[in-house]
Amino acid sequence: MSANSVLSAPLILPPPRTETGMVGWMRANLFSSWHNSAMTVVATISLVLALWFGLGWILLEANWAVVPTLGGRIIIGQYNIEAACPGQNCFWRPQAALLLITALLGMAWAVAGGGVTKRIALVVGGAAAAFAFLPYGLDQMGLDVRLLLLANLPALAAGWALARYTRLGSASWIAILSVIAFILTLVLLRGIPGVPLLHPVAVIYWGGLMLNLLLAVAGIALSFPVGIVLALGRRSRLQVVKLLCIVFIETFRGVPLITLLFMSQVLVPLAFPENFPQNSLVRAAIVITLFSSAYMAENIRGGLQSLHPGQVEAARALGLPGWQTTLFISLPQAIRNVIPPIVGQFISLFKDTSLVYIIGMLDVVEISRAFIQGNPEYLANAKELFIFLALVFWVFTYGMSYVSRRVEQHLGVGER
Amino acid sequence: MATVLRNLTYQGIPVWRNIFVIQWASQILSGVLVVVLVSWFFVNIGNAIQERDIPYGFSFLSREYQTPIGQHFLDYKSSDSFLYAFVVAATNTIVVSIVGVILATVLGIVVGVSRMSGNWIVSKAALVYIEFFRNVPLLLHLFFWFYIVLALPPVRQGYVIAQRLYINNGGVSFPWPSPTNAGLAATWVLAAVAAVIIGSVVRRRLTQRERETGQSSFPLVAGCAAAVVIGAAAWLILSAAGGAAPFVISQPEPQGTFGRISGGFTVPGGLIALLIGLVTYTSSFIAEIVRAGIQSVGRGQTEASRAVGLSAMSTLRDITFPQALRVIVPPLISQCLNLTKNSSLAGAIGYSDLTNVAKTMTQTAPAVSIFILIMAAYLAMSLTYSLIGNLYNRHKRFIGS
Known part of the structure; x- marks a missing residue:
């Protein structure tokens, strides 16, 4: 507190009011020059018009009845129809699988102790439970369905408590349990011959958003390790391995996924004996995985190339063997560097699951299209249905990119 | 004593730990494994083909295709050969690819530049556009536009603008030289x-x-x-x-009671839906590429050019954008490739592209041969785009250095 600061204090004037606060912000961001002002005016007018007509259409003109008419078909496709599940109601099986997922999310919340995981767990559990209050009649949506949906909240709490008060509350246990839960989900959905409540349901009846999510989860979980192996193979000093990886990657990247899916349907059954059990869902999952892993390999290779060679040299100088250098030094840093493109690839894999229409599987998009095709009275409302589906997809994909941004922040990419 | 001495003297690396041997053994092993698997696959397919009497080989190419193709830019009649039908279908894909690439690039650059605009409203509007369009499956885009086109009135009740432009469920017709x-x-x-x-x-x-x-x-x-x-x-x-x-x-002119449009040029509804869907979807990816490219140019470049008195527009056109192009072009080319490959979804909305026609062909022709043809066709298109991209890249680099 010298005399200097006392003297200069009155000389520091506050900034002019036009440069601070709301007015200053608008001057800087909206009206900094005459053409910027013109742009602001034009953009505002067109946005207001678009909002006016858009909201008017959404609230007054659009007929959203087509969405509840499809109802459960959007979620599970034809899983519950009489032909798939003769003489019994199979709707409880996907719902039980959903309970497993919410329980796992509850566990993850307890382990992570809040943050994104907590938010995701609460949103998923809350949304699932909220479906129980849909204004359907009891004949369309039975009490059992509603109770099972409501059970998502206790499942969330149970998972949380399980992770909090038992020894299962660690990241590695959750990883193991997720794999078990995925297999359990598949068993639940497929059914076991001879078990009374678990009548087998053929995979051609699996559909709706359930099918998209199953394919996406399987594809993401498998294409990531395959992509890593392919990326390492492409950078290998072993010429034969390198050549094989390049041929694989470039072939799968060069052809549209839809062609691969279709050809897998036409060609692959020919390569097996006629009585060999064939499963179009497994084939689709394998093709999507291989296709995605070729792109994944290129992303990871980019990450490996961005790594300073000093890292590997230092690791080798410290005496780490080659596999440990790759596993503990190169890969973690390489993958951290390319999280955005990897998540971008996950997102496009999720979007690509809608292409299984080509092999006759009724995913959420195809079942909607088939519904419109079969009920021409809804032809004029097709856009409402597709806008609704676009929003559903958007919620999932935006959620994925949100998580990826948080993971990046957590890992301190660009800071360290 | 002798054993101890032998153990103490260095005898070289044993064969099973010799890195040279391990590397070669693993390479040969993996190579043989893959060759065996692939040949097993194709030999089995060959056997199945013979057993089930499915025709194979490429002799079908000169046979008459005898199936109509919905839209075609080349003259086509059902008595033409499989090979010619394949070329017609490939042309359909190429037309979509070229028109789509041009439109998507222009729109993508406009949106990407808007995203970088200093104007808050314009920038946020571009952000909403990008985030919405690229996060929704392309198939949904296509169905959305397709059903909008389908829900348009028939030709006689269709919209007519200035007696020249006809918009109806058959497509858009306009005057053409x-x-x-x-x-x-x-x-x-x-x-x-x-x-x-x-x-x-x-x-x-x-x-x-x-x-x-x-x-x-x-x-x-x-x-x-x-x-x-x-x-x-x-x-x-x-x-x-x-x-x-x-x-x-x-001039386009509706004829007859059902109002088939004759004269002028008609862009079929399926193609319009396909182009709108592909262009809006791809442009949202291109916009992000453009944004990344502009951001990669140092701030100092912009500041310096503003300091010497260039306008904001001139700064973008003459200083920032030419430098950003070097970063933009390689991923842009891969987006153009994606657009070409994504046009294979056209079959879902009734446009006869390469994949759609090939899919129909597999009913009367051997699937293996068709598959090889499709792969070759898409590979040729990919290579052409990569070649153009690489040439452009080299050109840019020479000027820069």
């Missing part, structure tokens, strides 16, 4: 191309002179004027010599 005489028209097209070349030469010369002497001579205006004058002169001379203008404007 049609040649009166093939020879005359071809001659004028050649003359027009020559006029454009001469015009650009004039512009380049004048620009060079302007740069050297500092005298402004309006190079762009002069170049355009030269091209227009030569083109118009050729038109007049050819009209006088041939007795008729090389081209007349053909």
